[in-house]
Amino acid sequence: MAVALRLALLLVAAACACLFLAHPVWFPDGVSAQSAAIDHQFAIAFWILGGLFLAAHAVLAVCLMRSRRSGKPRNSYGDWRMEAAWTLAIAALFFGFNVAGVRIWSKMKFQQPESNAIQVEVTGVQFQWYFRYAGPDGVFGHVDAQRFARPQEGNPLGLDPGDSDGKDDIVSTVLVLPVGRDVDLTLRSQDVIHSLFIPAMRFKQDAVPGMSIHAHFRPIKTGAYEISCAELCGIGHYRMRAVAQVVSDEEFKRWLKAREVQK
């Protein structure tokens, strides 16, 4: 049993390592300005933690070797020096890793978006995402969902018909974005908590009713990227899907124009 258990620990650890190296599914390619730094941090994490995982299992297997020494057993009640050395080593490793991660977080959250950032208001409604652009005047119109929301009449967000700022607002179910420009999202929700998750952008932010939450990122590659909902919001949670369509600047302007004409 002793040999079997030691072998099993080693084999299980090796199998886990192989599965991760073969990875039948993996991260989608990162297509936002922040994704390279995040992916780099992930890579460091997997090497450090994967190394510790394999080493720990190897050491555990060694520790399970039956002592064959006759005579006095190694009857240690502990060893403060070993304990302290191990503690300091692991603390230094983890806190060093933590500091690197916190730097990325600072970049993500405390660097303001550029002044030419596209402003998009994101609203989660059971079970649909709406994306609102301010239109030519650059000002979002007033919204009062309880008074004005009429999803059947093309006003799902409840834009105030009496507010001239809102006349040119564009409401879309596709998040169309120009490549290479910051996008400053304002996340809201009409009913329960949703979470806007764009895996390819390494972006996730909850949309909380009663709050307007700002978050920004910059797409760096054109293409269509799926958006899912990451916070349980009810029976349609699994199909609360949308698409982020990243296009060239000219295409984006054309799209905005076309939507303005429709109004």
Place this chain on the structure above:
Amino acid sequence: MEELPSITTTVKPRRLLRRYVFSTDHKVVGLQYFFLSLAAALTGTLLSLLMRIHLIWPNLALPFFGTIKPENYLAYLTMHGTLMVFFVLSLVPQSGFGNYFLPLQLGVSEMSFPKLNAAGFWISLLSFLVLLAAFFVPGGAPGAGWTQYPPLSALAASGPGQALGTDLWLVSIGLFCLAAVTGSINFITTTLKLRAPGMSLMRMPLTCWTWFVTAILSLLAFSVLAAAVLLLLLDRNAGTDFFVPAGLIVSGAAVHHAGGSPLLWQHLFWFFGHPEVYIAILPGMGMTSHLLSVFARKPVFGYRAMVGSVVAIGFLGFLVWGHHMFVSGMNPYAAFAFSTLTTAIAVPSAIKTFNWMATLYGGRIRFTTPLLFSVGFVSLFITGGLTGPLLAQPALDVYLHDTYFVVAHFHLIMAMAGLFAVFAATHFWFPKIFGRMMNERLGILHFWITFVGAYAIFVPMHLLGMAGHPRRYSELTGVQYVAAMAPLQKWITIAAVVTIAGQIIFLVNFFWSMFKGAAAPSNPWECSTLEWTLPSPTPHAGFAGRLPVVNHGPYEYGVTGREADYLMQDAEA
């Protein structure tokens, strides 16, 4: 042993009902908790089986259950989490084994508050029945997940299970909190006030230390949860506005609430919820430390460091709740503190892991079923624990939050490791409880299936999360990149079905051994702690009015110059 005045009744109650059902005997209460948890574990496991099957064959009509609709799936998910976290992981290691063995290991025959203790069990049972009743009310069981985030959980119109089912859930959890608080007061008082002569705190077995620290965590954490569920119940039924803000529309109708904050619930819930993780796992750590020492025939390596790290984990556990909220809209500055404090927990956890290995090193290891499960615990604790420092980083957690990666992480470190400690403890203490040994062959077979199964289920789940698969999806067809992961989901389902089937071996072994197992001697494992000075099964009167006098630490193994290689705690000095 010397004769000391009895502190409890030693007269055996004659009536069966009084003796086995409405008993205030800590051993009976402990067993009652154990069987309540077993019922909850079977229900929770059945629900996970239904969920796994539904993910792969969504249109399959099952006998008794029919086709599983999205609302059924969410109800199973919520009830699975609630049953497993509250009624299994919080109950068996602490209230089950703790009630039975804390007094015996401390060398006393009764708890401080036997009646309060029994009341705790009956309230827990009531709580369990109220929870199950949620399945049978209009709309069914709640579907907002065991975390019950409002407004989804606050507004009846937001989904099928959000009506009476959610009220029942809240009442059930409120009752559970009450039981947990009464139980923990009893544990704390017993540990501080009722130890046998000579049983200083630093002579307590590590199991007692973890039960003691867990009781303190329970007392503080469940009080906060009790307040939170009361506030949510008031929001739902008394028109208060703690968690629901103004201006909402749900199912096309305006909601008449204003001024509440959904984030307030998350702060209150996770102030309970994170310590809860340690409530679930600390007793398991204590049992593992205890068992590794017994079966390696060596003292626990670094006993004081083990005590210190348990206390440190318990303390830090209250300072990290915000790591569940990195994407919640909480002030991003708070993430710095929560991230660093969370990383700090890795340090005492690493001390424990190091000491477990060092305890095994060079030992004359006896490869029994309890030892196998304890080594399994260490392995799973390492595997599940190592993803912790990764999730503690807000920049990485943003991506992984609410994906299967998190599901894999907490199932390995809390659910699987916790369960392995329970299996180890069951095999280990079974002879003391029932006077018979469990079957080793069946135990070893059960270990192998469960150990390989745990890895086969939960390691691939990390990959799903890394590919961006959100959790709590009732179907895989709604999002294209999720649908592409169906083959891996299928593998996980197959592994889960096999592993769950393997648990039948444990049930057969458990009930068969209860009646037919080989008769157990009083100390089959040659263990040094006080419960093994009693005959097997433990007589009703415990130490029968005598108090053992403790002369030694709890882990005197591998001693030389004596007939046996260990020293009982109450052996002559």
